[in-house]
Amino acid sequence: MQERKPITTSKLKKMKQDGEKITVITAYDYPSAYLAEEAGIDVILVGDSLGNVVLGYDSTLPVTIEDMIYHTKAVTRAVDTTFVVTDMPFMTYHGSLETTMRNAARIMQEGLAKALKLEGGLEIVQAVEAITSAGIPVMGHIGLTPQSIHQIGGFKVQGKTNVQAQKLLDEAKALEQAGAFAVVLELVTDEIAAWITEQLSIPTIGIGAGPTCDGQVLVFHDLLGYGPETAPKRFVKTYANVGGMIKQGIEQYVKEVKDRSFPAAEHSFQANQELVGKLYGSN
16 A cells, blocks of 8 residues: 655645545544544544534533643644644634734644634634744635624524625635635535635635535544434534444443443453462461
8 A cells, every 4th residue: 555645735735626525524532533544534623613522512612722732632643644733712813913823823832733724704814814924824714603603693504695605705715815725614505615616726625515615524423423412414424323332332331240241250360379368368
């Protein structure tokens, strides 16, 4: 098997030019990232969705920069060639540029990410320009932006009107001009996602944005059916029911401990009889 070369921003742009689809998955820990790389994934996103998926919050808003650094360190320790992108969490890039740059530097230096992802459009262009000017690659994210869920008014598909469509295109182009190497399109109508993808020189990564984006991203736990059962998402395909298997395994463990069939002799270690005799005071 040919040795895999590290994925870079240049490689991702060439994949778009060559018509090769880009595969992206979220992962939040060492074993998940290790398995994703072994499976041949191109990009791992350490998403602030870990707030919902791993930490049990009802949104991404409580996620801190310390959370993101902690999980990014776990992911980057697991991979050699996969390109790792980390979300900048809520309100870590909307204040002064000095604060934004300090937060960006922390994630890169402490988490060892290869790039950062920022949600938003025209309002974050200045932050994107500053971060990319410092040599840090930035992935944009427009459409449904979970950090702005309360402002948007819920999980609504974007790009259903002419005004929305033009706004999305303007934002995508502005992010490209600001130096972003790629842009995520979330919950955008198929037609508008295709229209935007065609007009950008940088890759588009879709989630609920149809098949014409240059790449696709899914959450590790959604893809594998791993975690609490939630309302099904139309844009997700579950490729394995790992959660069901884990539950069955734990149920069997509970049963065997309760009925005393585990641990059995093959799971135990025996001392020599002389020591046993001394412990119990027999000759």
